[in-house]
Amino acid sequence: xxxxxxxxxxxxxxxxxxxxxxxxxxxxxxxxxxxxxxxxxxxxxxxxxxxxxxxxxxxxxxxxxxxxxxxxxxxxxxxxxxxxxxxxxxxxxxxxxxxxxxxxxxxxxxxx
Amino acid sequence: xxxxxxxxxxxxxxxxxxxxxxxxxxxxxxxxxxxxxxxxxxxxxxxxxxxxxxxxxxxxxxxxxxxxxxxxxxxxxxxxxxxxxxxxxxxxxxxxxxxxxxxxxxxxxxxx
Numbered sequence: 001x002x003x004x005x006x007x008x009x010x011x012x013x014x015x016x017x018x019x020x021x022x023x024x025x026x027x028x029x030x031x032x033x034x035x036x037x038x039x040x041x042x043x044x045x046x047x048x049x050x051x052x053x054x055x056x057x058x059x060x061x062x063x064x065x066x067x068x069x070x071x072x073x074x075x076x077x078x079x080x081x082x083x084x085x086x087x088x089x090x091x092x093x094x095x096x097x098x099x100x101x102x103x104x105x106x107x108x109x110x111x112x
Numbered sequence: 113x114x115x116x117x118x119x120x121x122x123x124x125x126x127x128x129x130x131x132x133x134x135x136x137x138x139x140x141x142x143x144x145x146x147x148x149x150x151x152x153x154x155x156x157x158x159x160x161x162x163x164x165x166x167x168x169x170x171x172x173x174x175x176x177x178x179x180x181x182x183x184x185x186x187x188x189x190x191x192x193x194x195x196x197x198x199x200x201x202x203x204x205x206x207x208x209x210x211x212x213x214x215x216x217x218x219x220x221x222x223x224x
Contacts, residue, residue, distance in 0.1 A: 031210070032211075034213075036215075042217070043215040043217050044155070044215050045215070046212045046213075049212060051210075089154060093210055094210075095210060096209070097209060098143050098145070098160050098206075098208075098209045099157055099160065099170065100155075100213065102154040102155045104154040105152075
């Protein structure tokens with residue numbers, strides 16, 4: 001069935017360094033890819049999303065890249081700060097469905 | 113503008129009891145969703161409602177029922193709670209398919 005694999009499951013970086021989280025999806029019909037940030041005890045919040053007609057999208061320190069041929073997409077956070085510490089989830093969705101398929105999450109720790 | 117509101121925030125039940133989780137959104141969204149989140153398993157879709165008057169099963173529907181009461185409200189019912197249903201439940205809404213989903217704060221449910 002459809003699935004999204006997310007790696008790594010945990011990631012520790014020094015403050016100021018970059019962090020990269022990767023997701024691979026199985027269904028080639030997927031064309032919408034959101035990323036969510038979830039702080040401890042809080043709701044998932046959308047931080048960036050990308051559609052399949054775009055290869056890269058940036059928003060300040062956050063960027064997402066998409067490789068449709070390889071069926072993977074990545075979240076890049078530059079100049080990390082302690083407040084970036086959270087669990088990040090990727091997801092994939094395709095036309096005609098209302099379902100997101102979520103990855104299992106990456107716990108990012110930014111060390112001061 | 114509250115977004116997506118879930119009640120209650122916390123609940124403890126005994127095995128076999130019934131319970132309805134409430135969700136309301138004030139963004140005039142067409143689509144609404146119920147997820148459960150368990151440690152290490154990300155978010156899994158229980159049921160969704162693409163539009164008022166329709167509901168469909170997600171990935172893990174067994175043991176749950178839903179009602180789309182009107183465009184704003186989507187409730188999740190546990191008819192006979194089981195310990196395996198101990199989880200954090202999130203409601204979400206979106207304008208339609210292939211767009212960002214907005215989450216509520218969650219309901220933390222423990223079943224003894």
